[in-house]
Amino acid sequence: MELFHKSGSSGSRNGRRIASFAAIAATLALVATGCAATSDDASSTDGAGGDSPGSIVFLPKQLNNPYTDVVLGGGDAASEEIGFEASTLGPLEASASAQVPFIEQATQEGANVIVIAANDPDAVGPSLQQAREAGAKIVAFDSDTNPDFRDVFVSQVVAKDVALVQLEMLHEQLGDAGGDIAILSATATATNQNEWITFMEEELASNPDYANLKLVTTVYGDDDADKSFKEAQGLMQSYPDLKGIISPTTVGIAAAAKYLSTSDYKGKVALTGLGLPNEMREFVKDGTVTEFALWDPAQLGYVAAYAGQALVDGTITGAEGDTFTAGDLGEKTVGADGIVVVGPPTKFNADNIDDYDF
Structure with a gap:
């Protein structure tokens, strides 16, 4: 099966x-x-x-x-x-x-x-x-x-594995130069999202490989496509030097990709997280997104x-x-x-x- x-x-x-x-x-x-x-x-x-x-x-x-x-x-x-x-x-x-x-x-x-x-x-x-x-x-x-x-x-x-794979992908895409990064999550009360974010924060603070990555903010799109799009747009307005976004939610990553794909930040801001292949395919093929992850x-x-x-x-x-x-x-x-x-x-x-x- x-x-x-x-x-x-x-x-x-x-x-x-x-x-x-x-x-x-x-x-x-x-x-x-x-x-x-x-x-x-x-x-x-x-x-x-x-x-x-x-x-x-x-x-x-x-x-x-x-x-x-x-x-x-x-x-x-x-x-x-x-x-x-x-x-x-x-x-x-x-x-x-x-x-x-x-x-x-x-x-x-x-x-x-x-x-x-x-x-x-x-x-x-x-x-x-x-x-x-x-x-x-x-x-x-x-x-x-x-x-x-x-x-x-x-x-x-395993919750920690989900967090770590997203950090690994972003680090690979940014390289040693690193830079400011942000998280675009779902709701502020979602148990799985908060657990993953906590693991990411701990790893960023303790792993020397990520010393050049600085988490500047976490925002919430409430798993609503329109709100997530606006939050992604707001991130770039508030942090124009942002180098990467992690969105551990399928709605958020698709909305962020949609925004980046038609913006001046396309190809300049790395986006990764958890997404559905059918929703993300066009953004991978047009160069907006390099790599993302999900389970079945x-x-x-x-x-x-x-x-x-x-x-x-x-x-x-x-x-x-x-x-x-x-x-x-x-x-x-x-x-x-x-x-x-x-x-x-x-x-x-x-x-x-x-x-x-x-």
């Missing part, structure tokens, strides 16, 4: 129907959930509970995000293999509290498993605790919750679904040393703090970017 080469089109999802939350707010089914409906939110209308062998609800940071679409595609593939009924709930905008009503909805609908990428590690805590008390198993993926509120966390890679997003959703099944079946409890089989990806082991690591990141550049389609 080569999830890595599958297209991330949301149209390929199995059995997921996503509709405007505002549009279905008028239905009796949604009224019964007690969720506050706004035009900024969206949810699926597939029942999370019911008579299926099991139900799994995916709750990403936000919907209508290309990276999220690829992750959910992997989750759908695994859910179909397992025999679980999959659905998606979530906001259109990433914010600390936006996921809370959707957790409550999934709980009320009797979800067996809730798979969540937390916008804030603590804001979702009370709602997740209620879901657990109602019998749901909680799998965090992509961005962790407070460990007290979930059973396992499926991590893309589909595998993240795929392993998270199988972890949920293993929790429901009692194969694992989330204890260190527990093992389970994640379909075609084989055996996975629960590590310290209930963390399951999917695999290492891959670097993309002009030599290999056409080998990938997601």
Whole structure:
């Protein structure tokens, strides 16, 4: 099963129907959930509970995000293999509290498993605790919750490795000359982003190889393309001598590349971070970006679904040393703090970017 080469089109999802939350707010089914409906939110209308062998609800940071679409595609593939009924709930905008009503909805609908990428590690805590008390198993993926509120966390890679590979790429591109650099992140509360940034800061402070790199600021685009574009533009206005930008978010790096590609800074300011090959291909080929990295997003959703099944079946409890089989990806082991690591990141550049389609 080569999830890595599958297209991330949301149209390929199995059995997921996503509709405007505002549009279905008028239905009796949604009224019964007690969720506050706004035009900024969206949810699926597939029942999370019911008579299926099991139900799994995916709750990403936000919907209508290309990276999220690829992750959910992997989750759908695994859910179909397992025999679980999959659905998606979530906001259109990433914010600390936006996921809370959707957790409550999934709980009320009797979800067996809730798979969540937390916008804030603590804001979702009370709602997740209620879901657990109602019998749901909680799998965090992509961005962790407070460990007290979930059973396992499926991590893309070892967090420090993600941080280090981005610094390595930027250092290679800037050479020994170094210079001022900046970070364009997602939201200020995103657990994974903050962990990576902390590792970067520590490495910059302690590794003599990076003595010539000076981190001047970190800005936040909130995983919104327009805001991220403006933040990239603002960085160059505030720091005209900036030599490099690291954007550890697929939305941010694509927006920054879009800005740089039509600016006087193209080819003069190095940009790297975490991106989707299909979004970054044109910027690699036109010389705006030399190299960036990412893991296989589909595998993240795929392993998270199988972890949920293993929790429901009692194969694992989330204890260190527990093992389970994640379909075609084989055996996975629960590590310290209930963390399951999917695999290492891959670097993309002009030599290999056409080998990938997601």
